[in-house]
Amino acid sequence: QVQLVESGGGLVQAGGSLRLSCAASGRTLNNYIMGWFRQAPGKEREFVAVISRSGSRIYYADFVKDRFTISRDNVKNTMSLQMNSLKPEDTAVYYCAAASARFGETRPGNYDYWGQGIQVTISS
Secondary structure, rough: OOEEEEEEOOEEEEEEEEEEEEEEEOHHHHHOEEEEEEOOOOOOOOOEEEEOOOOOOOHHHHHOOOOEEEEEEOOOOOOEEOOOOOOOHHEEEEEEEEOOOOOOOHHHOOOEEEEOOOOEEOOO
């Protein structure tokens, strides 16, 4: 079992930045690809970014390219999402997740472990 806990969410103005963190316990994260997802009210959970087990490969959803940066530290068993140039449409609950799947997996159903989610609100 892997337990994941997100932190770092909050309320910021459009154009601002936030850094989300995901701390894991139970098992070492280097056995899993790690991803960030988000879910806005009334919408389905959507893929944001994924990072490979070693951290050498990264893939982003088109809507966050050049604005968000995913990273991981397998020694500290953590993952982060640096979010810059935030827009009101980025408002959502953000989730970190771990999967034993192949790198590049973007489907939420194929992730094995999830955090509880953290609210990110961007005001205009």
